[in-house]
Amino acid sequence: MAKPVSIEVWNPNGKYRVISTKAMPGTRWIRLLTDHDCRVEICTQKQTILSVEDIVALIGDKCDGVIGQLTEDWGEVLFSALSKAGGKAFSNMAVGYNNVDVNAATKYGVSVGNTPGVLTETTAELAASLSLAAARRIVEADEFMRAGLYDGWLPHLFVGNLLKGQTVGVIGAGRIGSAYARMMIEGFKMNLIYYDLYQATRLEKFVTGYGEFLKSNGELPVSWKRASSMEEVLREADVVRNLCLSISLHPILDKTTYHLINKNSLAKMKKEAILVNCSRGPVVDEVALVEHLKENPMFRVGLDVFEDEPYMKPGLADMKNAVVVPHIASASKWTREGMAALAALNVLGKIKGYPVWANPNNIDPFVNENSPPPAACPSIVNAKALGLTSSKL
Numbered sequence: 095m096a097k098p099v100s101i102e103v104w105n106p107n108g109k110y111r112v113i114s115t116k117a118m119p120g121t122r123w124i125r126l127l128t129d130h131d132c133r134v135e136i137c138t139q140k141q142t143i144l145s146v147e148d149i150v151a152l153i154g155d156k157c158d159g160v161i162g163q164l165t166e167d168w169g170e171v172l173f174s175a176l177s178k179a180g181g182k183a184f185s186n187m188a189v190g191y192n193n194v195d196v197n198a199a200t201k202y203g204v205s206v207g208n209t210p211g212v213l214t215e216t217t218a219e220l221a222a223s224l225s226l227a228a229a230r231r232i233v234e235a236d237e238f239m240r241a242g243l244y245d246g247w248l249p250h251l252f253v254g255n256l257l258k259g260q261t262v263g264v265i266g267a268g269r270i271g272s273a274y275a276r277m278m279i280e281g282f283k284m285n286l287i288y289y290d291l292y293q294a295t296r297l298e299k300f301v302t303g304y305g306e307f308l309k310s311n312g313e314l315p316v317s318w319k320r321a322s323s324m325e326e327v328l329r330e331a332d333v334v335r336n337l338c339l340s341i342s343l344h345p346i347l348d349k350t351t352y353h354l355i356n357k358n359s360l361a362k363m364k365k366e367a368i369l370v371n372c373s374r375g376p377v378v379d380e381v382a383l384v385e386h387l388k389e390n391p392m393f394r395v396g397l398d399v400f401e402d403e404p405y406m407k408p409g410l411a412d413m414k415n416a417v418v419v420p421h422i423a424s425a426s427k428w429t430r431e432g433m434a435a436l437a438a439l440n441v442l443g444k445i446k447g448y449p450v451w452a453n454p455n456n457i458d459p460f461v462n463e464n465s466p467p468p469a470a471c472p473s474i475v476n477a478k479a480l481g482l483t484s485s486k487l
């Protein structure tokens with residue numbers, strides 16, 4: 095028998111019982127639910143990562159929907175428990191849903207929501223921050239200063255890399271990868287090489303237009319190239335004798351991207367390159383990465399995500415050429431409140447039988463605090479498999 099799990103309750107007499115496995119930022123998401131006759135129960139348990147047993151206990155005998163977190167293992171056991179409790183709605187408070195067995199959810203008739211769009215720019219900004227921090231050795235320099243080691247300007251002190259005019263490589267040029275690419279191109283006049291399964295037409299058009307603008311200003315234009323494989327992005331540096339300085343990873347995590355960056359791919363990268371990962375930890379073989387960092391002191395990484403979160407592989411914490419932050423890429427107030435609202439609306443929409451929003455790339459109407467959200471589920475990843483109707487709004 096699992097221990098009872100502590101909760102906080104809003105609108106105790108609400109007809110629909112909705113659980114959130116964590117407290118989430120802001121109160122708009124709670125209001126959106128309580129205004130629609132939901133009793134909201136928020137888990138207040140102290141431990142950061144809830145076990146499957148804890149969540150089964152939270153679900154109990156009657157539960158209409160759950161908002162869960164990316165740290166939780168949403169598979170057969172939980173979807174079966176939710177379905178037995180009468181629940182048909184689940185939403186991750188995240189755009190990534192590699193922690194969710196979508197087939198199991200579909201089997202039990204449970205919709206799986208996620209929170210795209212609202213975190214695109216915030217996540218891209220953190221990837222850009224890590225690129226800069228790694229290129230200019232900001233964390234190392236900060237530690238040096240605080241340790242009282244600075245005794246005067248020196249020509250060789252913390253010399254790093256200039257980004258301007260170099261090439262940025264993006265693996266996974268979807269929403270976040272494209273936003274990151276634009277920041278680096280517009281901000282630092284970098285050329286782009288990207289690899290994705292699909293053509294990033296809007297991104298290509300942007301780079302072409304920006305290149306023309308720079309040219310008309312008498313400046314060197316920027317260029318883009320779509321690589322036919324990830325290896326081509328890594329190799330590009332040697333081919334054009336142009337330093338492919340910074341490579342940022344933004345694909346989803348699935349079996350095609352697991353350990354995409356491994357011993358072999360690291361060996362193909364320039365010794366002075368920068369690698370940034372704001373996608374999911376297992377996209378990089380972290381053991382191989384630690385070895386590579388040891389052998390190549392000028393190779394630098396900026397990591398927001400780790401293979402076995404919350405842990406780092408042995409040796410990583412000691413590497414001066416690694417900047418590490420605890421999975422905070424989407425951590426701006428606006429974004430986190432928006433993610434909470436989208437997750438709540440995914441669950442509410444399914445409970446109410448609303449259709450699914452037709453364009454998950456434009457979720458603005460759901461995060462606008464000044465007007466009521468559309469009567470639709472913002473983003474349901476198994477909508478098609480469940481035969482849910484699409485919103486005409």
Ligand SMILES: NC(=O)C1=CN([C@@H]2O[C@H](COP(=O)(O)OP(=O)(O)OC[C@H]3O[C@@H](n4cnc5c(N)ncnc54)[C@H](O)[C@@H]3O)[C@@H](O)[C@H]2O)C=CC1
Nearest residue numbers: 190217266267268269270290291345346350372373423424
């Ligand atoms: N560190 C953090 O806090 C955050 C991490 N993420 C991660 O970023 C991921 C991407 O998010 P979005 O850009 O919104 O998703 P998206 O779906 O717009 O972009 C993902 C891109 O990856 C591409 N892709 C899929 N398989 C690939 C492969 N084998 N090789 C190369 N590209 C491949 C897809 O075609 C797509 O363009 C999420 O799935 C999530 O795991 C997202 C937000 C915050």
Ligand SMILES: O=C(O)C(=O)CO
Nearest residue numbers: 187188189190213424
């Ligand atoms: O949304 C996601 O996928 C995250 O990793 C957290 O924002």
